[in-house]
Amino acid sequence: MSALKLHGVDEKAPPTPNAGGAGDPVASWLDVLEKLLGGSAEEVRGIREELASHLRERVRDLTVSGVTEAEAVRTAIGELGDAAELARRFQQAKGSSKRRTVMQIALASAAVIVLGAGGLAVRGSVQADKAQREAAVAREHALAAKNEALTAFTAAVLAQEGVATADRDAAVPTDAMRPLLADATVVQRRAALASVLTALSVDGAEDVVVSCGAKDTWQQFFDSAARAAGKGSHTNFTSLDGTGIDGTSVIGVEISGMKLGEAVRFLNEGVPGLSGDVRLAFRASGAVLEFASEKYFDRREQETRTYDLDVLVQDLLAKEAAHPGSGEEKRHSRLTAEETVCDQVSVLVQDMVQQTMWAGNGGDLGSIRRFGSKLFVTAPVRHFKDIEWVLKEVGAFEQPRAMSPSGGVKHPVTVAVDGASGRLMLSDSGGATLLCDSLRLEAPEALAEVVAGGVVQRSLPILSDIPLVEAGVVRRAGHLMADGQLRLYDSTLVIERAAESGGE
């Protein structure tokens, strides 16, 4: 019988290529892993030490059995597999207990602030101690929120499954819940984080300067771009099927000193396989620069927002009432007015924005559904700018409410300063984190700007109409507002204020 390997990472996968060649290969490999691992500095250090200890013992055992030291090191590292894959597993493992996502039922209407793009920014000079303390406090809060979220979510799932929750331990995912939870969280977390990234365009990956020779492989190009961005690279080659792009194929064009955004546009125009349906795209997500097809990201970043067209409906009815001469039978009732207005607006949006993506036009990335005077628009997050422009032009735009892809489950994001790097750290309820240097908050009222290091340039005015959702304190955000929570729901940043402090 052959040996059974339990969910092993591909042992043949070579250590990540960007492991710097010089010096101790074990240390180099651990350096790469460390960069890819998310989480607190302490946690990352713990994982590193544990793996270092494992590697040393493994190398020692192998050498005792007669293998040369160099070979032993290669084998030991090989057994750990690809650093990016391992980092992903650690992330997943941390996620598995939090199985996250909060059922923020009845969120009422919170003030919605759209996140603007942050630029390439300078590392803040933070007083490390203070930042660390604050980060620790923020982490505590994040953890408490996560636990709460877990309990709420699991209770909800259990209730749905008809499982009694006699005992608190029932909150530990059981076998029956596992697939449910896994499905929900992976999809939601990815979508949430991806849209955060899109909304932020953080870390200036767009502007990273890249070069490659005509004889370089795509993998080399992706790796060098990632290195230039100070990240690990990850490419979804499956999504690029049919383009002829794989790890070993040659790029065939020379790029010298071009910004990554331009380079990718250039490649999309110039490389034969890419000019068709499948276009290359990238996202900077935390410590990883991801490459995949545009469609892949679009699908991952789908979002549903609702728009109430009531104003237009009222308008139509009012106009007709003002001109009663046009004949009773032609006048709209409330119901037909809703239908007319929504149909007109849907057709307009589908005509104006990326026609081919809409289900109505045979696409599979976008759809519009109506209920009363409300439109539920599902589309890749990057298209909402255009969609909202159209709505604005017809006078139908109001701040949308975003819904996470799988319905009603929200993704609170807390903001803290990462003790190790001094950069701003966004953590979602699933434990995914994102480092960025600046975070600009925009709202109709144009609100605040936070710069790494906690320098607040402008403070948030109190919005009188912010509903009272839940009291909470995020310490770093506490600089922005006295009481309340900063939460990120997909691409919208929501500030929730406590009743007592926001009531005027």
Add this chain to the structure above:
Amino acid sequence: MLTDQPKDAAELIVLSLLAEGQQYGYAISKEVAVRSGGQVRLTPGVLYPLLKGLETQGLVLTNWEEVKAEDSEEGRKRKWYRLSAKGKKRLEQRIAAHKAFRAVIDAFIGPDGDAPHGREVAR
């Protein structure tokens, strides 16, 4: 729901080992290989994320030990794992689930795997 997934098996194996006493990662991987006669290998790429998951869920408790290497002055740290009360409970659930699974399969193949072929049993 009946499952007999390798991932669940890995968790059951690790929890069972820890029920016998505290262990650290490398020792666990060796012990698993030895006891299974080499049939089961928990590669580090599986084992350490699994342990991290157990830790995050509060199923295991951990502590660090300074280890002095005999052949060098540099010390290193070893992370020990032991089962928490919650972990014990989880293990019991897992064992019960595994037994239930085995019982169902045994009903078809017999406890020793030598039952007559399903077709004949069905009559």
